[in-house]
Structures are given as structure tokens and as C-alpha cells.
Amino acid sequence: MGNVVKNLAVLGSTGSIGRQTLEIVRAFPQRFHIVGLAAARNLDLLAEQVREFQPEFIYCQNREALSRRNIGGKFLPLEEMAGHPDIDTVVVAVSGTAGLAPTVAAVKSGKRVALANKESLVVAGEIITREAAQNKARILPVDSEPSAIWQCLEGETQKPARLILTASGGPFRHLSAAQLERVTAKQALKHPSWRMGPKVTIDSATLMNKGLEIIEAHWLFEMPFENITVLVHPQSIIHSMVEFEDGSVKAQLGYPDMRLPVQYALTYPERLPNPKLPRLDWDSLSNLSFEPPDLTRFPCLKLATEAGRWGGTYPAVLCAVDEVAVELFLAGRISFTGITRLVEQALAQHQAVAQPSLEEITAATDWAREKVRQLSAGDRPC
Amino acid sequence: MGNVVKNLAVLGSTGSIGRQTLEIVRAFPQRFHIVGLAAARNLDLLAEQVREFQPEFIYCQNREALSRRNIGGKFLPLEEMAGHPDIDTVVVAVSGTAGLAPTVAAVKSGKRVALANKESLVVAGEIITREAAQNKARILPVDSEPSAIWQCLEGETQKPARLILTASGGPFRHLSAAQLERVTAKQALKHPSWRMGPKVTIDSATLMNKGLEIIEAHWLFEMPFENITVLVHPQSIIHSMVEFEDGSVKAQLGYPDMRLPVQYALTYPERLPNPKLPRLDWDSLSNLSFEPPDLTRFPCLKLATEAGRWGGTYPAVLCAVDEVAVELFLAGRISFTGITRLVEQALAQHQAVAQPSLEEITAATDWAREKVRQLSAGDRPC
Numbered sequence: 001m002g003n004v005v006k007n008l009a010v011l012g013s014t015g016s017i018g019r020q021t022l023e024i025v026r027a028f029p030q031r032f033h034i035v036g037l038a039a040a041r042n043l044d045l046l047a048e049q050v051r052e053f054q055p056e057f058i059y060c061q062n063r064e065a066l067s068r069r070n071i072g073g074k075f076l077p078l079e080e081m082a083g084h085p086d087i088d089t090v091v092v093a094v095s096g097t098a099g100l101a102p103t104v105a106a107v108k109s110g111k112r113v114a115l116a117n118k119e120s121l122v123v124a125g126e127i128i129t130r131e132a133a134q135n136k137a138r139i140l141p142v143d144s145e146p147s148a149i150w151q152c153l154e155g156e157t158q159k160p161a162r163l164i165l166t167a168s169g170g171p172f173r174h175l176s177a178a179q180l181e182r183v184t185a186k187q188a189l190k191h192p193s194w195r196m197g198p199k200v201t202i203d204s205a206t207l208m209n210k211g212l213e214i215i216e217a218h219w220l221f222e223m224p225f226e227n228i229t230v231l232v233h234p235q236s237i238i239h240s241m242v243e244f245e246d247g248s249v250k251a252q253l254g255y256p257d258m259r260l261p262v263q264y265a266l267t268y269p270e271r272l273p274n275p276k277l278p279r280l281d282w283d284s285l286s287n288l289s290f291e292p293p294d295l296t297r298f299p300c301l302k303l304a305t306e307a308g309r310w311g312g313t314y315p316a317v318l319c320a321v322d323e324v325a326v327e328l329f330l331a332g333r334i335s336f337t338g339i340t341r342l343v344e345q346a347l348a349q350h351q352a353v354a355q356p357s358l359e360e361i362t363a364a365t366d367w368a369r370e371k372v373r374q375l376s377a378g379d380r381p382c
Numbered sequence: 383m384g385n386v387v388k389n390l391a392v393l394g395s396t397g398s399i400g401r402q403t404l405e406i407v408r409a410f411p412q413r414f415h416i417v418g419l420a421a422a423r424n425l426d427l428l429a430e431q432v433r434e435f436q437p438e439f440i441y442c443q444n445r446e447a448l449s450r451r452n453i454g455g456k457f458l459p460l461e462e463m464a465g466h467p468d469i470d471t472v473v474v475a476v477s478g479t480a481g482l483a484p485t486v487a488a489v490k491s492g493k494r495v496a497l498a499n500k501e502s503l504v505v506a507g508e509i510i511t512r513e514a515a516q517n518k519a520r521i522l523p524v525d526s527e528p529s530a531i532w533q534c535l536e537g538e539t540q541k542p543a544r545l546i547l548t549a550s551g552g553p554f555r556h557l558s559a560a561q562l563e564r565v566t567a568k569q570a571l572k573h574p575s576w577r578m579g580p581k582v583t584i585d586s587a588t589l590m591n592k593g594l595e596i597i598e599a600h601w602l603f604e605m606p607f608e609n610i611t612v613l614v615h616p617q618s619i620i621h622s623m624v625e626f627e628d629g630s631v632k633a634q635l636g637y638p639d640m641r642l643p644v645q646y647a648l649t650y651p652e653r654l655p656n657p658k659l660p661r662l663d664w665d666s667l668s669n670l671s672f673e674p675p676d677l678t679r680f681p682c683l684k685l686a687t688e689a690g691r692w693g694g695t696y697p698a699v700l701c702a703v704d705e706v707a708v709e710l711f712l713a714g715r716i717s718f719t720g721i722t723r724l725v726e727q728a729l730a731q732h733q734a735v736a737q738p739s740l741e742e743i744t745a746a747t748d749w750a751r752e753k754v755r756q757l758s759a760g761d762r763p764c
Contacts, residue, residue, distance in 0.1 A: 155537015
């Protein structure tokens with residue numbers, strides 16, 4: 001195990017998780033070889049990364065712009081890269097529902113899939129977990145909460161009784177419903193404990209992020225929704241917990257720093273010392289606090305759980321509406337609470353398909369995007 | 383694995399851990415068969431237990447009194463019982479240094495040893511771990527802190543970077559040095575979070591218990607003393623933690639209830655649902671707090687760590703002096719802080735033997751017992 005070099009494709013290499021993935025690769029040059037890098041739009045940063053890591057394959061949404069720059073590497077479509085035989089580990093750090101296609105391609109090709117993109121499991125958990133099992137792909141969660149659960153489950157021989165996902169509660173934990181109506185994008189982008197990309201930061205403020213994690217955990221750990229609990233823990237030190245049949249609880253702790261779950265997914269089953277990862281300093285950690293989430297002020301958590309339980313194309317609609325609604329909020333076109341209202345309305349109007357194919361999932365997300373644009377015409381920012 | 387019946391000897395069956403062990407056995411009658419029961423003095427309770435569990439073998443310190451009662455079962459000396467071929471799992475719940483001989487007998491016979499007696503590892507850790515390795519015995523810790531560490535290490539492929547033992551801080555956490563001089567045995571026996579036997583309750587008040595656990599953890603997990611940290615955590619919910627090479631920390635949590643670590647050691651690697659074991663209720667757990675231990679007011683922690691580092695017969699002297707000093711304190715013959723003074727003085731006067739044999743360890747404990755009686759003649763209770 002020790003010195004086998006892992007051949008990586010990093011999909012979404014210029015985003016927050018992508019850049020942190022490359023930080024880990026940089027820390028262990030003898031362990032990883034970057035075979036593919038894929039970015040959506042940030043060509044400048046992609047060019048820099050290509051210079052540094054010299055990948056064989058590259059991808060960017062705008063192929064023409066890419067060829068004009070002539071930054072090196074052979075262009076490969078995203079899904080082809082995710083399934084390429086020269087690659088054994090695919091880091092899916094693409095943001096949002098765009099992560100679905102490459103995740104499916106990677107599991108179908110039996111890769112180790114370091115999955116930072118929760119949306120793909122949310123919208124197509126059944127397909128992805130089935131394909132992973134059939135093709136002996138292994139899904140290694142990169143997000144801090146499922147990584148915590150995964151670490152707590154290692155070595156246990158039985159299914160756990162309950163998963164406890166912790167949530168920071170976001171920047172608006174103490175605001176009233178009336179105050180929530182008036183918060184701005186700038187306020188929402190200031191997360192109290194985590195430094196993340198804009199989409200997930202807004203999702204943390206609405207608690208939709210935790211809702212998506214409930215559905216993700218349901219698929220990753222084959223856990224019924226009634227056995228997944230959310231606990232608000234503002235310090236974000238305990239990243240999640242697992243309760244076992246005998247009542248024993250295990251928790252994984254660390255500072256809020258995505259590099260740790262990224263590194264764990266990449267080096268698993270080994271753990272490597274990395275001086276750049278911070279160690280918990282118990283002299284400065286005098287208190288960890290906990291409170292139940294308030295589903296009245298933060299109804300996204302409830303909406304997501306319901307969409308997850310209903311199944312079919314409901315989670316796809318949840319994801320797609322949220323994605324567009326967050327964009328609208330960031331653009332100042334709808335209010336903060338408008339995000340939730342749009343999700344609720346779209347779910348109510350959706351005619352779901354049970355056990356959908358990928359095509360039916362795509363159709364549902366297309367429907368949802370269109371629907372949210374119609375609905376949002378009536379919403380007003382403050 | 384599932385339905386193999388384990389054949390148990392419970393040594394110290396009438397003490398706190400012994401009784402809780404029998405509670406677990408009672409909850410899973412199809413999993414355990416009690417082959418041997420051994421008590422020190424409590425013949426009434428032993429008789430009751432023999433009636434209920436019908437063991438083949440029994441032991442009691444006063445063999446004559448035992449034969450007069452004629453409670454059934456065949457008398458076997460403690461060490462013979464610990465090594466008997468009809469027994470596969472030996473629960474060593476004997477209190478204090480009296481646990482040494484049966485623990486050694488059990489590991490020499492290659493048993494699964496559910497070890498609640500920390501003193502045996504403290505005084506003879508090198509011998510016991512060596513004999514366990516040579517005879518393929520497995521030591522399964524029963525105390526809550528090492529059980530927590532064991533649970534956190536399950537499935538990990540590498541040695542951890544650091545063990546973090548939590549301590550409640552005892553009933554006198556907030557008292558000044560002057561106030562500590564005057565505390566009574568009655569006050570010291572009121573532990574804020576754990577219900578335990580008198581010896582370990584007093585050791586918790588002086589923090590000697592945590593000191594002994596440091597030495598125990600050193601041997602159980604082959605961890606250098608400099609990588610074992612103590613953290614005061616008054617709620618006693620996190621039972622201990624492990625920090626790994628990558629900085630990730632895992633913790634095991636539960637209410638302060640010894641039945642959980644007892645059950646885990648007995649059912650390992652399975653976890654069985656037991657409705658009598660309490661589940662953490664996060665609605666009522668709003669805060670977990672932490673602080674560094676105060677080595678000035680509670681010097682036992684430092685004394686124990688030093689004795690552990692020095693090795694040889696020092697830990698045996700530490701244990702034996704503490705055992706006698708706690709008895710003297712409970713009898714009102716010395717003050718609370720007198721316990722620490724006696725330990726310190728005896729350690730200072732001890733001529734240690736390096737890599738001692740069991741005989742040399744016994745000689746050192748005999749010397750220590752005599753020494754503490756001489757020294758205590760000068761101490762006065764308040």
C-alpha cells in the first residue's frame with residue numbers, strides 16, 4: 001500500500017476544494033501524480049496549475065478559449081477524463097449538479113471517487129451507489145461531515161444505529177424570521193467557521209447544505225432518514241458523530257479545515273503527518289456547545305429531508321431550484337428567505353418520477369430551473 | 383462469531399465492576415456462561431450470585447468461612463481459576479494490586495482478559511504485555527477511558543500520534559490548596575459524575591486515578607508518556623480521545639456508566655443493543671467543557687507520570703503507597719493531602735530495581751506498605 005503512486009484527475013481544480021486538493025498533492029509529491037485537471041471557467045488559474053503539475057489531460061468548459069491559450073495537455077471531455085484508464089482516483093470537486101455526469105462516469109469505470117460534490121449523490125444516489133457496487137468503484141467522501149462519519153465507522157463490524165450530523169448553524173443562527181428577510185448576500189457569505197465557495201456558504205446559511213448532507217449520508221451509509229439527526233454545534237469542531245447499537249457514540253474532531261477530509265480521502269487507509277494541517281489546541285478550546293436546529297426559521301432542513309424521503313425526482317428538483325435560487329440571491333434578485341420559498345413552491349408543483357433514469361433526472365432539473373425562473377419573477381429583494 | 387457462548391470467570395464478582403459485569407451477562411444469557419465467580423469477602427452476595435449463575439468454580443479469600451456456608455461450586459484458588467481450561471474469558475475486576483497475580487495467570491494461559499484492574503498493568507505492564515504477546519492472550523480494557531481509546535483505534539492501520547485521557551476533575555476541582563487540606567472522606571466519596579467503588583473514587587479526587595490510567599495507557603497502547611495528555615472534562619461525556627498523524631481526532635462519548643465499556647469488552651467485536659444502557663440525549667447536553675489539569679493542587683498526576691517514566695519498581699511503590707494511604711484516609715487517620723505527601727515521600731526514598739521480576743515487584747510493594755505505615759505515623763488528620 002505504502003508507496004503506490006495514485007494517479008489523480010481533479011475535476012473542478014480551480015474551485016475551493018480543487019485548490020485544497022492540489023495543496024495536499026503538493027505536500028506529498030511522491031504519493032500522487034496529477035494525470036488530469038478540469039476547470040469550469042478560471043483559465044488563468046488552470047494555466048498556472050497545468051504549468052506546475054504537467055497533467056496529460058485538461059478540460060475547460062470553453063474549449064475554444066482553451067485552445068487559444070495553448071497551455072499544454074490534451075483536451076478531454078469531463079466524462080471521458082473521469083473514466084480514463086490512466087486514472088485511478090477521481091476527485092469530483094465540481095460544484096452543484098454539474099458534478100453528476102463525471103461522478104457517474106467515474107463509478108461506472110470502477111474508480112476510487114473522492115467525492116466532494118454532494119449534489120450528485122443527492123439527485124442520483126440510487127444510480128450512483130448501484131453503479132459503484134456493480135463496478136467495484138469506491139466512493140470516498142471528501143466533505144467534512146461524511147468524512148467524520150466514515151472515520152468513525154472504520155473498523156466497526158455492524159451498521160450503526162444513528163448518524164448525527166453537526167451543523168455550525170450558519171451566520172444567522174440568532175436572527176429572527178423578520179431579520180432573516182432582510183439579510184444581504186454579503187452578510188450571508190461571511191461564514192462563522194468555514195471558508196468555502198459561495199454556493200455552499202449560502203447553503204450553510206439557509207441550512208440547505210445540511211439538508212443535502214442528510215440525503216448524501218442516507219446514500220453513502222445506507223441509513224434510513226429517521227436515523228439521521230442534525231445537531232447545531234456552532235464551534236464546528238466535532239464534524240459529525242455516529243451512535244452504535246450499544247449506545248456508544250464516536251465523534252471525529254478537528255478545526256474547520258477542508259484539507260483534512262481531502263487528505264484522508266486521498267491517503268486512505270493511511271494517515272500521513274502533514275505539518276500544514278492544524279492540530280487541535282485544547283488549551284484554547286474550553287467549550288463545545290450544542291442545540292437542536294430551529295426548523296421554523298430554517299425550513300430548508302425539513303424540505304430537504306422530505307424531498308429525500310419522497311425520493312424519485314424530488315431531490316433533483318430540490319437541488320436544481322436551490323442552485324438557481326442561490327444564484328438569484330447572490331445577484332440581488334431575490335431575498336434570503338426567497339430561496340426557501342422557491343424550493344417549497346417548486347417541490348409542491350413537481351410531478352415526480354419514481355426510480356428515475358439519469359435522463360429523467362436531467363429532465364426534472366431542467367423543469368426545476370425553468371420553474372424557479374417563472375416563480376422568482378414574483379419575488380422581490382429587500 | 384455471532385452465537386459462540388463465552389465461558390467467563392468473573393474475579394471480583396461482588397465489587398462494583400463485578401456486579402455490573404453480571405448485569406450484562408444477565409442481559410445476554412445466550413451469549414455468556416459463568417464458569418467461575420471469585421469474591422474477596424462479601425460471602426452473602428457471592429452466595430446469591432452462585433445461586434443465580436450456578437458456576438462450576440468459586441473462590442473467596444476465607445476458604446473456611448466459604449466451606450461452612452456450603453453455597454455450591456468447587457473451590458479454586460484465584461490464579462488457578464484465571465488459568466483454567468474451561469474458561470476462555472477472564473474478567474479481572476479485583477480491586478488494587480491484588481489483581482496482579484490473577485491477571486498474570488490469565489495472560490499466561492492465553493485468555494481473553496477483560497481487564498478492569500488497572501493496578502496490574504501499572505505495576506507489571508512490561509511483564510503482562512510480554513506474556514500476553516507470547517501466549518496470544520488478548521487484553522480487553524474495561525475501564526471507560528482505555529475502552530474509549532480502544533474504540534477510537536479500531537480499524538486504524540497506524541499508531542496514533544497522541545492519546546488524550548479525559549478526567550472529570552473530581553469533586554474538589556474548585557477547592558484551594560488550603561481547602562483541600564480539610565476535606566473529609568465523606569466529601570471525597572461523593573464523585574460528581576461516576577458511581578464507583580471507594581478506592582477509585584478517592585483516587586479520582588486526588589487525580590491519582592488519572593495518573594494510573596496514564597501508565598495503563600502507556601502499556602495498553604504502547605504509547606510514550608510524552609504523547610499522553612490529560613484534559614479535565616467535568617461532564618464526563620467524552621471518555622477519551624485519540625489524535626492521529628494527520629491531526630484528525632476521534633472521541634468516544636456516552637454517559638458515565640461502566641456497563642458500556644464492560645459490555646463492549648465482553649461482546650467485542652460485536653456491539654449488542656441493550657435497552658438498559660442509556661443513549662445520549664442531545665436535547666439535554668448543551669455544553670461540554672474542557673480545561674487543563676492543575677498539577678499544583680493535584681500533584682498525584684505528576685507523581686504518577688514520573689513514576690511511569692522512571693519505570694522499574696517505582697510504579698509498584700506508587701500503587702502500593704496509594705492503596706494504603708487511601709485506606710488510612712478513609713479510616714480518618716490521615717488528611718486528604720496526606721495521601722499525596724506519603725506517595726511523594728515513599729517514591730523519594732525508594733531504591734528501585736530496573737526491569738523487575740514479579741518477585742521483585744512484590745518485594746517493592748511490601749517495602750512500600752511498610753514504609754507508608756512508618757511515614758504516616760507522623761501525619762495527622764484534621
